Amino acid sequence: MAKFNIEKVAYLSRIAISEEEKKELEPQLEKILEFVESLNELDTSNIDPKFNVVEMFARLREDIPHLSLPREKALENAPETDGKYFIVPKIVKK
Amino acid sequence: MKDKYEAVIGLEVHAQLKTKTKMFCGCKNEFTNEPNIHVCPVCLGMPGSLPVINKKAVELAVKAALALNCKIHKKSIFARKHYFYPDLPKNYQITQYEEPFATDGYLIIEKKDGTKKKIRIKRIHMEEDAGKNIHEEHFSKVDLNRAGVPLIEIVSEPDISDPEEARLYMQKLRDILVWIGVTDGNLEEGSLRCDANVSIRPKGSKELGTKVEIKNLNSFRFIEKALRYEINRQIEAVKKGEKIIQETRLYDSQKDITKSMRTKEEAEDYRYFPDPDLPPLIIEDEWLEEIKASLGELPDEFKERVIKEYKIKEYDADILSRDKTLAYFFEEAAKSYKGEAQRVSNIILSDLLGILKEEKIELKDVPFPASYIGELLNLVDENIISLRVAKEEVLPEMVKTGKSPKVIVEEKGLKQISDTSEIEKIIKESFKNNPKAVKQYKIGDERKKQKAVQFFIGQVMKATKGKANPKLARDLIIKLLEEEN
Ligand SMILES: [Zn+2]
Numbered sequence: 001m002a003k004f005n006i007e008k009v010a011y012l013s014r015i016a017i018s019e020e021e022k023k024e025l026e027p028q029l030e031k032i033l034e035f036v037e038s039l040n041e042l043d044t045s046n047i048d049p050k051f052n053v054v055e056m057f058a059r060l061r062e063d064i065p066h067l068s069l070p071r072e073k074a075l076e077n078a079p080e081t082d083g084k085y086f087i088v089p090k091i092v093k094k
Numbered sequence: 095m096k097d098k099y100e101a102v103i104g105l106e107v108h109a110q111l112k113t114k115t116k117m118f119c120g121c122k123n124e125f126t127n128e129p130n131i132h133v134c135p136v137c138l139g140m141p142g143s144l145p146v147i148n149k150k151a152v153e154l155a156v157k158a159a160l161a162l163n164c165k166i167h168k169k170s171i172f173a174r175k176h177y178f179y180p181d182l183p184k185n186y187q188i189t190q191y192e193e194p195f196a197t198d199g200y201l202i203i204e205k206k207d208g209t210k211k212k213i214r215i216k217r218i219h220m221e222e223d224a225g226k227n228i229h230e231e232h233f234s235k236v237d238l239n240r241a242g243v244p245l246i247e248i249v250s251e252p253d254i255s256d257p258e259e260a261r262l263y264m265q266k267l268r269d270i271l272v273w274i275g276v277t278d279g280n281l282e283e284g285s286l287r288c289d290a291n292v293s294i295r296p297k298g299s300k301e302l303g304t305k306v307e308i309k310n311l312n313s314f315r316f317i318e319k320a321l322r323y324e325i326n327r328q329i330e331a332v333k334k335g336e337k338i339i340q341e342t343r344l345y346d347s348q349k350d351i352t353k354s355m356r357t358k359e360e361a362e363d364y365r366y367f368p369d370p371d372l373p374p375l376i377i378e379d380e381w382l383e384e385i386k387a388s389l390g391e392l393p394d395e396f397k398e399r400v401i402k403e404y405k406i407k408e409y410d411a412d413i414l415s416r417d418k419t420l421a422y423f424f425e426e427a428a429k430s431y432k433g434e435a436q437r438v439s440n441i442i443l444s445d446l447l448g449i450l451k452e453e454k455i456e457l458k459d460v461p462f463p464a465s466y467i468g469e470l471l472n473l474v475d476e477n478i479i480s481l482r483v484a485k486e487e488v489l490p491e492m493v494k495t496g497k498s499p500k501v502i503v504e505e506k507g508l509k510q511i512s513d514t515s516e517i518e519k520i521i522k523e524s525f526k527n528n529p530k531a532v533k534q535y536k537i538g539d540e541r542k543k544q545k546a547v548q549f550f551i552g553q554v555m556k557a558t559k560g561k562a563n564p565k566l567a568r569d570l571i572i573k574l575l576e577e578e579n
Binding site: 059090 | 119178232235238
């Protein structure tokens with residue numbers, strides 16, 4: 001099995017981890033992967049893939065508007081706002 | 095295209111669905127200039143909130159897929175596509191990935207020279223829109239009114255071979271989707287968006303070149319221009335021995351060029367997986383049949399039928415079939431007219447639409463029923479008014495007041511004079527006043543004779559303020575001129 005790339009996973013999750021944490025987490029995560037890997041030993045060629053654990057189907061909703069949040073409420077937890085928008089650091093990329 | 099190379103183009107089109115509410119919550123799907131007023135815990139991505147699928151969004155998506163000849167899959171799966179961007183509060187977009195609800199469709203475009211081409215549609219899937227970022231100098235502002243608005247993404251196969259075909263495909267797609275009421279189809283406002291994948295290869299080659307994605311094609315003209323630029327850019331690069339890099343480029347309509355946005359060196363890792371909050375979507379056969387039944391006539395079907403039923407020119411049928419309101423306005427009008435339907439098409443397409451454009455009125459807001467157009471032409475056929483009066487005097491008044499042609503003719507005294515003795519009197523009077531022209535008819539050749547007749551028709555029209563029945567006037571003028579001999 002390829003070595004678990006903890007740096008990539010941390011980057012994808014936008015989580016900063018220190019060298020020490022890396023050393024601690026890497027073997028743990030590798031163990032988890034190894035454990036999950038053992039599932040591959042089962043022969044599942046005769047079983048339909050299941051995308052969900054429970055066999056149930058989506059309930060649908062009628063197209064009727066509900067009351068949205070008052071804007072003050074929606075912006076309440078924003079790190080920064082001008083009372084109308086969420087303010088974020090300048091977006092450079094994209 | 096530059097002789098030795100050919101282009102391979104595929105389009106990815108996003109269409110906002112015309113629902114009242116968002117894809118997974120009951121917030122209004124409605125454009126507004128007030129930011130962040132159509133938001134709730136679901137579309138703000140608050141922990142603990144759960145998405146619930148909008149039934150109407152599914153119905154509209156299925157309608158679109160049926161109109162595009164797709165195979166509808168009874169079961170489809172919503173997945174999470176992960177990326178970080180401020181307009182995406184959950185840090186993932188709910189979309190369909192491995193199991194979309196529709197695949198294997200096509201649409202047929204018609205090129206300028208009349209040849210038809212089938213463009214295959216690979217898949218259509220449902221997803222949610224992101225919010226909007228507004229970039230200021232030192233920070234960015236985020237408005238999440240659009241976050242969670244239902245979208246369909248329509249992915250074509252790379253069957254498109256030149257910029258013109260790409261534009262035609264996009265126009266046809268827009269016409270169909272607007273016709274069936276699935277979307278507003280407004281490119282400028284972004285309710286319809288188009289990205290293109292384009293590569294080049296030596297003519298006849300089966301292999302595909304490295305493809306480049308172009309974004310920001312927000313008008314039909316830009317689609318064609320951006321692709322034209324990009325294809326030339328790639329051909330020039332290959333000729334110089336350069337390698338095409340797989341990248342995303344942005345079209346700059348001011349400079350008419352495409353600019354590199356980001357390279358795909360570090361391939362994006364979206365980590366798709368089935369959304370555990372959403373069980374599979376099931377479209378039951380019965381529901382599918384209901385949607386099929388509600389689809390009605392499609393533009394191509396309309397076109398074919400009116401050519402057969404009303405014997406109008408294919409050119410006219412084509413224009414009519416591009417706008418549902420116009421199409422059925424024509425048909426209503428044609429039904430109330432006793433003569434050839436082509437005349438109805440003529441007066442609608444060349445006169446009525448011209449007046450509406452000038453008055454800045456939309457066809458759907460015209461204040462009279464379509465049947466009045468038929469009645470108007472019936473008045474012409476019954477010699478009550480001339481075609482000129484119908485077009486230039488009655489029709490504009492109908493648009494202004496909504497009154498029926500009969501009432502307008504009555505009120506404005508536009509009834510044409512078809513009384514033989516009255517017209518004869520006027521003709522004789524004008525002979526007396528213009529003996530030279532009478533003489534010209536007597537001694538002149540055929541051409542001179544015709545000129546004299548035209549002259550007297552003009553005199554009679556002037557004297558009657560254009561109300562003399564022109565055919566009758568002409569016949570009488572010739573008869574009386576002959577008698578003068
Ligand atoms: Zn919401």
